[in-house]
Amino acid sequence: MTIYLGIAGTHSTGKTTFVQNVLQLAREHQLSAAVVSDTATRCRDAGFPILKDHTFESTLWIMTSVVKAELEAGLRAELVIVDRPVPDALGYLEAALAATGRHVTSEERAYLYGLAAHHVKRYGLLLKTTLDETIPLGPDRDPDLGFRRAADRHIEAALSEISTSWFDPNADTTQQRIRSLLTELGSSARG
Template sequence: MNSLDQPVTIAVVGTHSTGKSTFLARLAHELRRTGLQVSTVADLGEQAQRMGLPILWNHTWTSTLWIMTRGISNELEAWLHGDVVLVDRAVPDALGYYRAALDYRGDTPDPDGWAYLETLARAHSDRYHLLLRTQLDPDIPLGTNKTRDGNQQFRTLADYHVGAVLNELALPWLPLTADGHEAALALATGFVAERLGDDAIPGPASATA
């Protein structure tokens, strides 16, 4: 139950270079021009790498736990500064990436360690009022705005396992396709309007979480 006093929280998950950051930047712009205060929580992958933590197909239990707990901490901090919080990679995303890394390497997770991460993801995930999952289109090339990993096999595994984790945790989510950003923007702004009771925000209020 979302009984805590928190802003409307919208999160996006999915494999890399599928439009998460681009969509959230557009959504933040649309919400801010209505006068709402918007806080954002950034993807932690590059920060983890700078610290020396393994990421992508080298993900470990420790690096996954760091991303999950640091992400939760950043989200809680963002609650203090916005009417709406936008999260680039919700906590279950890290769990999906860890499973993809294990699959890629042919490793088996420690059952107790996996159960700990899964419990953490499950316990926090009801903080997300609206969850969108990007859909991998292998025909769309990797973006060039920053250094990208070109391992398409792992990228595909991450797409699959992020979706599998969402389903196993029984989390409701909506698809975010490469050609569906306009519809998703309308849906998300409408969702915020419904949650906040702000008729000034345009868009259909048709999503539930």
């Protein structure tokens, strides 16, 4: 059995630190774990526009690449931590469209949101960070604070639109939920 844990949020909001902490907890529970991350960089390297230049195509590329990476990671891990789960890309697309005054067609929008709404059900737990402007930007990150704020708002709006619930990764109740999930997963893995 594989559990998928997704953590969404704009860049430089503590996701990487959170992922490292969950990996440590997984090791303590003797669980195999894998991380899916850095999909936007691969998208850019493939020739697609990202950040303020996101398009329907780049968003779809990211979303389907995340799905593919999740499936591959699930072949070898009991816990798959997804740094930027499928719905995260919707927030970046919406922020890009708002920043540039562009639009996608209603069919394209329905396609992307439908894909996210169906796929999000695979996550055993979905988390979303909150932008904390005091956290320093990571290396090679886009420094546009206005865009980061917009991405943060639009990620949350996208999660609401696809009618899914999410949790604050820093809340004590979420930390307890994660520990319980890992304990349950460890128990079922050892049979």
